[in-house]
Amino acid sequence: MHSHLILYCLIFIVAGSYVDGAGRWRYISRHTGVNSTQPVDKWRDEYPKCGRHNQSPINFDTSRIQPSDTLQHIFFVDYDEHPPHHAWKIFNNGHTVVMKGNYTCPPQLQGGALVDKYEVVQLHFHWGEEDFEGSEHRVDGHQYPLELHIVHKKRVHDEKANDDKKELKNENEDLNLAVIGIFFDVVSDENANPNLDPVTQALERVIKPDEPVDAYLPTFTLQSLLPKYRDYYRYTGSLTTPPCDPVVKWSVFRQPVPISRQQMEAFRRLEGHVHDEDGQIQTVANATETRILKNFRPVQPIGNRIVSLYSSRSASVRADVHPGGASEAQGRKAESPLEIQKSRATTIGSSLVGVLPLLVLTQL
Numbered sequence: 001m002h003s004h005l006i007l008y009c010l011i012f013i014v015a016g017s018y019v020d021g022a023g024r025w026r027y028i029s030r031h032t033g034v035n036s037t038q039p040v041d042k043w044r045d046e047y048p049k050c051g052r053h054n055q056s057p058i059n060f061d062t063s064r065i066q067p068s069d070t071l072q073h074i075f076f077v078d079y080d081e082h083p084p085h086h087a088w089k090i091f092n093n094g095h096t097v098v099m100k101g102n103y104t105c106p107p108q109l110q111g112g113a114l115v116d117k118y119e120v121v122q123l124h125f126h127w128g129e130e131d132f133e134g135s136e137h138r139v140d141g142h143q144y145p146l147e148l149h150i151v152h153k154k155r156v157h158d159e160k161a162n163d164d165k166k167e168l169k170n171e172n173e174d175l176n177l178a179v180i181g182i183f184f185d186v187v188s189d190e191n192a193n194p195n196l197d198p199v200t201q202a203l204e205r206v207i208k209p210d211e212p213v214d215a216y217l218p219t220f221t222l223q224s225l226l227p228k229y230r231d232y233y234r235y236t237g238s239l240t241t242p243p244c245d246p247v248v249k250w251s252v253f254r255q256p257v258p259i260s261r262q263q264m265e266a267f268r269r270l271e272g273h274v275h276d277e278d279g280q281i282q283t284v285a286n287a288t289e290t291r292i293l294k295n296f297r298p299v300q301p302i303g304n305r306i307v308s309l310y311s312s313r314s315a316s317v318r319a320d321v322h323p324g325g326a327s328e329a330q331g332r333k334a335e336s337p338l339e340i341q342k343s344r345a346t347t348i349g350s351s352l353v354g355v356l357p358l359l360v361l362t363q364l
């Protein structure tokens with residue numbers, strides 16, 4: 001059974017490189033006047049999709065977002081698995097750092113009203129120069145200092161896989177991605193998130209752009225990056241970098257993950273490219289000048305899109321376990337034990353339903 005599974009997976013190692021391209025585009029120019037248009041606002045000139053509809057990131061206006069009845073829990077299938085030999089490829093492309101696990105069977109997203117199964121392709125980060133900026137998505141206008149994107153590509157069906165091999169050139173045509181967004185919050189405790197150490201230590205090896213390295217990360221899994229509570233915002237949007245294809249089902253977790261000050265600084269030490277006025281890459285001796293310090297795109301119009309929130313509906317249960325929930329629980333009127341009992345039962349019931357797809361999967 002197991003060897004059959006591996007063979008089955010090998011068919012699908014047709015990982016796209018569409019999100020790696022360095023390109024000539026950039027976010028900001030370091031030497032422009034107050035009123036000049038920043039390069040990020042001119043992406044549309046060269047990449048028309050960046051100026052069209054359904055663009056990302058957006059601001060989540062929580063006063064207008066209702067918990068959804070149709071969204072469900074997302075299953076992070078094999079997120080706790082290591083790639084063979086714990087092998088990861090780490091790449092500073094001049095815009096961000098990209099990490100790819102050398103998986104035979106990449107971890108998948110299932111459930112979450114996604115219909116299809118989505119396989120992990122890569123992960124990367126967006127950050128700012130100071131702690132008050134950095135994330136791409138915002139919550140009521142608030143920006144977190146760092147946002148992680150775990151990019152997944154729709155898994156193609158068996159019969160179609162062979163056709164796709166013949167027509168690799170068309171790979172981008174029906175691009176269909178699901179991206180998980182995770183906010184980070186800087187905390188003073190140095191040891192608040194040791195799970196992130198393998199990443200920040202690996203960053204030291206890719207300070208200079210364009211030189212990918214092989215890293216062996218024995219303790220690192222995708223699972224270790226996820227927040228404890230899995231409520232998420234869902235909407236349909238785009239890649240947040242050129243060519244801005246509007247092909248992404250976004251799921252952005254509501255709960256941020258902690259990051260220490262030292263870990264945060266490791267991102268701000270990465271160096272990018274320096275461009276001259278025509279966008280050509282220049283060589284600059286002073287490393288401070290070349291650092292990647294603002295690699296987030298400004299928020300885009302929502303238009304008539306609907307943002308929904310998946311919330312593990314048992315608010316009374318959540319209140320007594322949510323971090324910082326102490327005050328939330330105290331501020332709430334005490335619920336009757338019966339009511340709490342009932343919502344616990346609901347939680348357990350729905351999580352049992354959720355286990356079923358997992359069981360089916362292991363039968364493969």
Ligand SMILES: *[C@@H]1O[C@H](CO)[C@@H](O)[C@H](O)[C@H]1NC(C)=O
Pocket residue numbers: 033034035
């Ligand atoms: C910038 O724009 C504002 C308002 O549009 C204008 O009042 C100001 O003079 C401009 N500054 C420069 C340096 O062009």
Ligand SMILES: *[C@@H]1O[C@H](CO)[C@@H](O)[C@H](O)[C@H]1NC(C)=O
Pocket residue numbers: 085087088102104214
């Ligand atoms: C990645 O996996 C392939 C086979 O699936 C193997 O040939 C290659 O050596 C691996 N790379 C690393 C860096 O381990």
Ligand SMILES: *[C@@H]1O[C@H](CO)[C@@H](O)[C@H](O)[C@H]1NC(C)=O
Pocket residue numbers: 286287288289
């Ligand atoms: C490098 O550039 C930074 C920022 O522009 C500047 O503060 C620093 O003095 C420069 N260092 C050298 C050695 O020129």
Ligand SMILES: [Zn+2]
Pocket residue numbers: 124125126149240
């Ligand atoms: Zn991103």
